[in-house]
Amino acid sequence: xxxxxxxxxxxxxxxxxxxxxxxxxxxxxxxxxxxxxxxxxxxxxxxxxxxxxxxxxxxxxxxxxxxxxxxxxxxxxxxxxxxxxxxxxxxxxxxxxxxxxxxxxxxxxxxxxxxxxxxxxxxxxxxxxxxxxxxxxxxxxxxxxxxxxxxxxxxxxxxxxxxxxxxxxxxxxxxxxxxxxxxxxxxxxxxxxxxxxxxxxxxxxxxxxxxxxxxxxxxxxxxxxxxxxxxxxxxxxxxxxxxxxxxxxxxxxxxxxxxxxxxxxxxxxxxxxxxxxxxxxxxxxxxxxxxxxxxxxxxxxxxxxxxxxxxxxxxxxxxxxxxxxxxxxxxxxxxxxxxxxxxxxxxxxxxxxxxxxxxxxxxxxxxxxxxxxxxxxxxxxxxxxxxxxxxxxxxxxxxxxxxxxxxxxxxxxxxxxxxxxxxxxxxxxxxxxxxxxxxxxxxxxxxxxxxx
Numbered sequence: 001x002x003x004x005x006x007x008x009x010x011x012x013x014x015x016x017x018x019x020x021x022x023x024x025x026x027x028x029x030x031x032x033x034x035x036x037x038x039x040x041x042x043x044x045x046x047x048x049x050x051x052x053x054x055x056x057x058x059x060x061x062x063x064x065x066x067x068x069x070x071x072x073x074x075x076x077x078x079x080x081x082x083x084x085x086x087x088x089x090x091x092x093x094x095x096x097x098x099x100x101x102x103x104x105x106x107x108x109x110x111x112x113x114x115x116x117x118x119x120x121x122x123x124x125x126x127x128x129x130x131x132x133x134x135x136x137x138x139x140x141x142x143x144x145x146x147x148x149x150x151x152x153x154x155x156x157x158x159x160x161x162x163x164x165x166x167x168x169x170x171x172x173x174x175x176x177x178x179x180x181x182x183x184x185x186x187x188x189x190x191x192x193x194x195x196x197x198x199x200x201x202x203x204x205x206x207x208x209x210x211x212x213x214x215x216x217x218x219x220x221x222x223x224x225x226x227x228x229x230x231x232x233x234x235x236x237x238x239x240x241x242x243x244x245x246x247x248x249x250x251x252x253x254x255x256x257x258x259x260x261x262x263x264x265x266x267x268x269x270x271x272x273x274x275x276x277x278x279x280x281x282x283x284x285x286x287x288x289x290x291x292x293x294x295x296x297x298x299x300x301x302x303x304x305x306x307x308x309x310x311x312x313x314x315x316x317x318x319x320x321x322x323x324x325x326x327x328x329x330x331x332x333x334x335x336x337x338x339x340x341x342x343x344x345x346x347x348x349x350x351x352x353x354x355x356x357x358x359x360x361x362x363x364x365x366x367x368x369x370x371x372x373x374x375x376x377x378x379x380x381x382x383x384x385x386x387x388x389x390x391x392x393x394x395x396x397x398x399x400x401x402x403x404x405x406x407x408x409x410x411x412x413x414x415x416x417x418x419x420x421x422x423x424x425x426x427x428x429x430x431x432x433x434x435x436x437x438x439x440x441x442x443x444x445x446x447x448x449x450x451x452x
Contacts, residue, residue, distance in 0.1 A: 273306055
């Protein structure tokens with residue numbers, strides 16, 4: 001039974017009327033994927049603009065664009081599976097030819113962007129996101145490795161990496177925005193519950209004299225007006241100095257402690273985003289900054305409020321991937337576009353949004369166990385989920401991009417499962433799945449632009 005939601009032509013017609021678009025059935029796109037009939041100011045770089053009640057990427061040639069991409073295309077070169085793929089049989093390690101074939105494939109499937117982590121060979125021919133890693137403290141990192149963001153060393157690292165990103169973006173018009181990978185595990189409750197650690201506790205536990213611990217002590221003194229008795233009463237403690245709170249074992253469940261920790265988390269976020277963004281803005285004042293790839297539901301409002309002061313576009317990765325799992329989900333949230341939560345995030349930050357990494361897997365004889373995302377029983381079920389997610393997502397006027405996780409299916413030792421892509425481990429496509437995915441991509445672009 002075909003469980004696809006029927007493509008609604010009246011909805012498309014309504015979108016055309018609202019957007020004021022002519023139903024150009026043979027519309028042309030520029031080399032970046034922007035619709036030539038929808039023009040804005042040409043700046044020679046990617047931008048963001050609200051046009052006719054919708055947010056868009058604007059290509060360097062000044063055309064409105066919605067970005068559909070595939071992430072991790074660079075993994076093909078280093079995948080243990082590659083030597084056994086049909087790509088290897090055809091092209092060996094002639095990487096320019098391999099990646100030209102990959103680009104041809106994904107464009108055929110309706111993708112116009114190389115997303116995050118593209119190979120160098122594709123960075124001159126497809127739009128992509130410049131990506132930099134700052135610390136291993138994401139929801140899946142083991143162990144969590146927070147760093148003291150108040151140190152001169154972190155400022156120096158930010159300077160070096162920001163200058164490198166700005167230089168790359170200025171030199172290559174295909175570079176859409178700068179992002180940092182991966183999402184930090186920000187939420188205090190969730191991180192404490194799942195990992196027994198968190199960013200504030202890390203700062204509080206630094207050695208005496210460390211910049212982060214000194215900033216925490218100064219924060220407490222400011223927060224409590226220099227009144228140590230007031231802090232002791234609030235914390236139910238008997239500290240002899242504000243300095244002694246750092247390194248101490250606190251009742252993290254106590255309301256006053258948690259309230260202070262959330263406000264200090266705000267200061268961490270403010271300093272973190274400001275430290276990294278300042279040299280980037282100096283070097284490339286008009287370059288698009290995404291910043292974090294935030295894990296959905298692991299971004300306290302105070303962190304997003306601070307981030308919004310420095311970024312241009314909000315990157316969100318859906319999914320409930322805390323490790324180990326906090327609770328069994330009754331419905332895998334990553335397979336549904338959470339309209340209410342995404343609407344709230346847009347209102348909170350005022351920023352357009354990109355779904356930065358997303359997919360759902362399915363059972364296949366070659367890849368019986370998939371990991372990292374929810375696994376459906378069949379490719380048809382996964383295709384229905386993809387269709388539903390994209391249609392619901394791009395019905396929101398602030399959604400400007402969607403990047404699917406993974407191209408080639410590879411085996412992940414840490415998961416003891418396959419990370420499922422659009423190709424089997426032997427390099428052949430999941431034919432039925434990509435056929436339906438291609439139709440969804442085409443329909444969604446038609447839905448937005450009023451084009452075939």
